[in-house]
Amino acid sequence: MTVALALLLAAAPGATPEGSLGPGEQIIYRxxxxxxxxxxxxxxxxxxxxxxxGSLPVVTNGRSDLAVYPMxxxxxxxxxxxxxxxxxxxxxxxENRKRGRLKIDFDRSAAKAQVFRQNEGESPRESQxxxxxxxxxxxxxxxxxxxxxxxxxx
Numbered sequence: 001m002t003v004a005l006a007l008l009l010a011a012a013p014g015a016t017p018e019g020s021l022g023p024g025e026q027i028i029y030r031x032x033x034x035x036x037x038x039x040x041x042x043x044x045x046x047x048x049x050x051x052x053x054g055s056l057p058v059v060t061n062g063r064s065d066l067a068v069y070p071m072x073x074x075x076x077x078x079x080x081x082x083x084x085x086x087x088x089x090x091x092x093x094x095e096n097r098k099r100g101r102l103k104i105d106f107d108r109s110a111a112k113a114q115v116f117r118q119n120e121g122e123s124p125r126e127s128q129x130x131x132x133x134x135x136x137x138x139x140x141x142x143x144x145x146x147x148x149x150x151x152x153x154x
Contacts, residue, residue: 023047023056027142031064039064039071043139045079052078055087060139071095077139083108086140106131 022045029041039062046057055078064071072094078087088105099120106113113131118124136144 033066038066043142052087054082055080058139069096075137075139077137079140084144085134086136088113089137089139104137106135108133 025045027043029043030037031039031041041060041062043058043060046059048054048056058077058079060073060075060077062071062073062075073091075089075091077089079085080087085108086106088103091100091102093100093102101116101118103116104113108131111131111133113129113135115127115129116124117126
């Protein structure tokens, strides 16, 4: 449950401007630690999938080749442009040679999320958690915040 809650970000309610997010958009992060290259994350918006009509996949590939903690993660967030919210996410992780999978499906009408989690060599676990109305997963929240209209302050 802690992992699921850590992956959720409550954002202020409000509509996302139409057309604010589209296939082909990309954000690239370069990570440095103590001034040295430590890794990178590439976030790309894909085209609508027939398996999930009305959703755009926001694909994040993260990688770190640090000898002390090698990491390769892939997160696919399913963004609903009409509501400006995530419909769910799938995460495949390989962190320090430990592999796992996390899947979260949001049920906005019930204010809940179905969480599936499995670590390599362990039985899968499923749970249901309550979700605040404005919640997004972290990868989708980056695009939500980028598209949000911010008020000027004096």
